[in-house]
Amino acid sequence: MRLFLLCVSFIFLIEQGNYSASAGELASFIEKRPLVEKEELGNGPLTALAKGAIYIHQNFISNVYGVECTMEPSCSRYSYQAYSEYGFFIGTILTFDRLMHESDERYVSPVVFNKERRKYLIHDGIKNNTFWWQK
């Protein structure tokens, strides 16, 4: 369900992007987002659009449903970091990979206690998925 809503929000943002938002406006819009610590925009309009979709997910969908992700960082934060560090193409691949490998990850990645959310989560940062091609 959440995935579907994310897809819908992405399409919605594409539509919005066609009508009004320039890359600069979108950048200022996304800069207000409170949930991600590292603020890095750039890598072109597609990356900005993807980050905008994450913004909508974090502020309008996740706020209603609550954070349910069993991983740390949460999928949206992970995705945001992926787009910031690797740009649109690799960021997208990493995001879709993350959404697909959630179920069996606990067998190969460490489980850590998250003080903020007060529960045990699977630690699966960006480096955990890029270690084999990026030293």
Place this chain on the structure above:
Amino acid sequence: MVMMLSLYNPCQASVLEEENQKAFIDYLFQKKYYSQAIIESERLLFNYPESRHKHYLLILIGDCYAFGGDEQTAHKKYQEFISENPDSPLLPTVYLRVGKLFADSRNYKAAISYFKKIPTNIFSSDNEIKKAKTWILLLTLLDEGANEAKGKSKELSLDNDNYIQDMFKSYDSLVFKSPKIAGTLSAILPGAGQLYLDRNRDALTAFILNGLFIWGIVESFDKGNTATGIILSVFEVGWYGGNIYSAVNGAYKHNRKLKDSFKNRMSIQLNIGANNATIPSLRLVYFFD
């Protein structure tokens, strides 16, 4: 009164106090009260800057950080020790510790460079030299594979050692997964690579998501909904690429986990802890040139 004063020996009291403090620090360390052990060690070093336990305590402070989970500070403390005490008889044990920290963080090349320093140090004991050589072999095995490690075992004259033989046998019994096979399988049929990696639920997720999106694309174009078809295709490219990446990534993670657990199992016998640090003492070393 004069007789009683003559019995009082402040030097002896000081030594006793120092020994008591050191014993208390050891007690704290054994009880895993690492932060208190650090404070007490600093206190002893402040009160007795020339203490005979100085080197031992400096290493113990590093150990407290390492065992307490602050590997970065432990690294810093060990490096400080190496640079400030280049002639310390405890230097080999610090090299072992630094090597172990690098090995734990999977930086095998750096770890090997530290283990290689141990046999060349005149203060190294036979036990430390053997540990260092075994670590070098273990890390070469994990980093470069069995053939390289077997070649190196001959160089280090450890090819007949029982422990090393067991290590090679145990390594050969590990079942690694091929990232290439996993990626190819997932490219042919989404989810097949994950199934090869025994990630059954991930396989099901990849298969269903890709299947649904491909079905949606076909239906959309069939019914003339070109825009929907294009949007779904864009997402399907992401799912398909993510599915292949997930399979390859999963194979690397599987292999990494196998190697880590193998390293942990093997390193139990190569345990490097504070108990290995001995009090500096006089040693006689012969050189035959």
